[in-house]
Amino acid sequence: MRPHSLSRSLRRLVPTTLAALALGAAVLPADAVAAGKTQPDLLVDLVMTEPLNPAEGETFYARIDLRNYGNGDSGPVKLTVSVPAGLRTTTADTGTGWTCTVASTTSYSCAYPALLAGQRSQLSVPFEVAGATPGTSVPITATIAPDKRESNTGNNTGSVTVAIAGxxxxxxxxxxxxxxxxxxxxxxxxxxxxxxxxxxxxxxxxxxxxxxxxxxxxxxxxxxxxxxxxxxxxxxxxxxxxxxxxxxxxxxxxxxxxxxxxxxxxxxxxxxxxxxxxxxxxxxxxxxxxxxx
Ligand SMILES: [Ca+2]
Ligand SMILES: [Ca+2]
Ligand SMILES: [Ca+2]
CATH class of the missing domain: 2.60.40.10 (Immunoglobulins)
Incomplete structure (x- = not known):
């Protein structure tokens, strides 16, 4: 085994184990992996907005956290991020390997090559406040469209609300x-x-x-x-x-x-x-x- 492929295996093994421990789940038996019965489990979590209290005309970011809690590669990750009334899309420059395009006036469509088992990625999606009532909280939702069959699809949507400053x-x-x-x-x-x-x-x-x-x-x-x-x-x-x-x-x-x-x-x-x-x-x-x- 060449050194670089060894280190790659280790990189894959270690985060998987840590993710499983973090979830309080039992680590899968080695034979399940050896038999090739691997499945991804993508999870989307909208961590917060930056700043927490944007005002009319200002741009803010929703920081979205994605993880693969499964034991198999996810394949291409597609994520739809809703843009509710009161907010509008603006130029997306997410960096970190993600590409986001304005899919419509009500959503962004974001893509990432793949998340390996245990891997995690973050993206920041920009919004502009346009017509939201000060003092209200506006919901933003992010939904994964999985490329492969997942062991759990109940965690493929995450949402956060942003409080509009007045x-x-x-x-x-x-x-x-x-x-x-x-x-x-x-x-x-x-x-x-x-x-x-x-x-x-x-x-x-x-x-x-x-x-x-x-x-x-x-x-x-x-x-x-x-x-x-x-x-x-x-x-x-x-x-x-x-x-x-x-x-x-x-x-x-x-x-x-x-x-x-x-x-x-x-x-x-x-x-x-x-x-x-x-x-x-x-x-x-x-x-x-x-x-x-
Ligand atoms: Ca999932
Ligand atoms: Ca008093
Ligand atoms: Ca007095």
Whole structure:
């Protein structure tokens, strides 16, 4: 056996075994393979979209993961990817050995030479947002047309939904909780830009697009028009003569919504809970500060 054919056999054997173990399935007995009773089992999995929250007119990618969990070669792989209303096709440049063509206004047709037993391949299919309603979730489906008889055809379709971004308003007031009871009463003043350096929106999900920041007005009020369909946390940075007051105490209309402080020096950095921002929403996040003891 020549060295290169040995290494090829090993390459085929190792991923097959790993894939079978990953599925929790028993590794097929060697005689099944020796007898030539091999079958492919292609599986399609739409991993995610990039970014998670595209907006009107933007291009995004659906990342599709395919594997051959069977013990035989798949032969040519054909994959149809649906393009639902609200999205449209754009120039496909998938790379990684795949070729995708625009089959119609409602689908792409993608092809790959073959997946060996245990082999895996990924492709990224581009879409443009065209007329989808902000705040809705649009489904994308990918379906394999197998070239050979498969041991399992129940896993030949995968789908993912993409949330279409819009805008929302996130606003609040920073105020001085003079009696430290967590509620804003008459006579407790707003804190303006002399005390508050910045209010910003932090995104815990890196795969999203959004954010923003604001300077507070002299009366402590602030407002940010922000992109939606993602998680935000409001962060308030203030001079270090302040600390945050107790959060979520009593009536939500007059309480403080800061629940944690990440630092006290050289500046105070305090934050709200994370919340989902949806198109058309208005979110009020108030911040009560006390004089630091
Ligand atoms: Ca299959
Ligand atoms: Ca108070
Ligand atoms: Ca609250």
């Amino acid at each position: 805008t929302c308003v996130i606003r609040g007031v920073v105020w001085h909780d003079l009696d430290g009871d967590g509620q804003r009463e008459e006579g407790e003043p707003g804190i303006g830009p002399d005390g508050v350096l910045e209010v910003s929106l932090w995104r815990p999900q890196g795969e999203t697009i959004g954010g923003g920041s604001a300077t507070v007005n002299p009366d402590g009020t602030w407002s940010i028009t922000a992109r939606t369909e993602l998680l935000y946390q409001v962060r308030v940075e203030a001079i270090n003569q302040y600390d945050r007051t107790a959060g979520n105490v009593g009536d939500d209309a007059t309480d403080s919504d800061l629940v944690t402080a990440y630092q006290h020096d050289p500046t105070l950095l305090a934050a709200s809970d994370e919340f989902e921002a949806h198109a058309g929403g208005e979110y009020v996040v108030d911040a009560g500060l006390v004089t630091r003891s």
